[in-house]
Amino acid sequence: MSAIEPIKIVLADDHTLFRNGLKLLLSGNPDMVVVGEASEGGELLSILKKQPVDVVLMDIEMPRINGFEATKAISNQFPGIKVISLSMYGEEEYYYRMIEAGAKGFILKSSEINEVSEAIRRVAKGGTYFSSEILYNVVKNIQTVVSKSEASTLHLSQREKEVLELICRGLSNQEIADQLYISKRTVEKHRASLLSKTNTKNTAQLVMYAVENKLIE
16 A cells, blocks of 8 residues: 655745745644745746646745736646645735635634644645635625625525535535535536636635625634
């Protein structure tokens, strides 16, 4: 029986001390390995062309090619690689831009290493992850992207509500299927229906929509 491959991670941040500290903390996880570090987007993209990578921890504000541009490039050139945005407290106005660019999650730079590790595992499996503090700040500070009347007339089936709640908890399609005792294909259909009904482009946008419009607790 072969050993499970560790999650391959690249750290993209222009502060060397922060990268070194995060790398040291992540080294305590046997299921993860940091395979590269970059101080700006161009350097990051160069690394991704040379070796397999599963997850990028992406700083938003970097010199030359910033986090937005780098995330867009990854979405276009390396769609299999998942991006988690590393955020400072108070950068809520950037969240939608990063989601639009293709980020699958957000964690605050002040987060405990256990939360960072959990975010990496969830996103690597195909889920999403948002720090609770970030979701709270989004609800508090960012205006809703749709009118309240539109959200109030949104008709979701009971099964769609169940799927939506599990999506917002960060579960992957397979995990949702296992929990609800339905097929993965059925989950995919419900997810597509939810995206269509909420007029959102991806899972991360759907989570934001659900939180802002109080579709979930």
